[in-house]
Amino acid sequence: MKTVTMLVNGRPEKLTLEPHRTLLDVLREDLGLTGAKRGCEAGECGACTVILNGRPVNSCLVLAVELDGAEVLTIEGLGGPASLDPLQQSFVDNFALQCGYCTPGMILMGKALLARNPHPSEDEVKEYISGNLCRCTGYENIVKAIMAVAAGGERIG
Ligand code: FES
Ligand code: FES
Missing domain, CATH: 1.10.150.120 ([2Fe-2S]-binding domain)
Known part of the structure; x- marks a missing residue:
């Protein structure tokens, strides 16, 4: 297990993670951010796309333990029903x-x-x-x- 801190939608999140877990796993299962979708889990469909340090990535391919200090933007951080982007x-x-x-x-x-x-x-x-x-x-x-x-x-x- 390794503890990492990342900024997710502007909010600091401290997470203790097993090394095999992906950013998609952590967003959906640990942080309840289910906007990023689980599709192919092989980097082929883009349903899991989030913005990582300013660049779009397939979050199913990124190991979360490597993201200490990273900034992540998901669709939940963009806008909500009351204030759409x-x-x-x-x-x-x-x-x-x-x-x-x-x-x-x-x-x-x-x-x-x-x-x-x-x-x-x-x-x-x-x-x-x-x-x-x-x-x-x-x-x-x-x-x-x-x-x-x-x-x-x-x-x-
Ligand atoms: S779930 Fe298809 S690219 Fe990530
Ligand atoms: S997959 Fe249904 S709207 Fe794109």
Whole structure:
């Protein structure tokens, strides 16, 4: 067991962990942050995406014991029902979700992209989210939702 401290959604969390546990395990099981979804657990679907030290990662592939001093942002830290982040609102306005399983990961990928490139092209958006799988929407409205925020607009199309 090893004790690590990390900042999760701005809150310090001290955790004593077995070495095999992933960041996804710890977020969901120890901290009750179930926005990051358990999909493939093999780094192939993106459902578990969170922002780690400013960069999007598949949290199913990251060992939590290696994260002493790290900063983690999950979808719960972005906004809630009473105060949605503009990208969350854009997903709603552009009908960019159906079952919602991919949505937290998609939104965090969109946030990461817009942070490094506030005005991406449509192709850049498609490329950036290409590791995040969605079985429902066909991706078109997800791209629209991200492009709408990049354009500073509301609903597209
Ligand atoms: S659950 Fe992590 S990439 Fe699929
Ligand atoms: S909305 Fe169902 S997987 Fe994307």
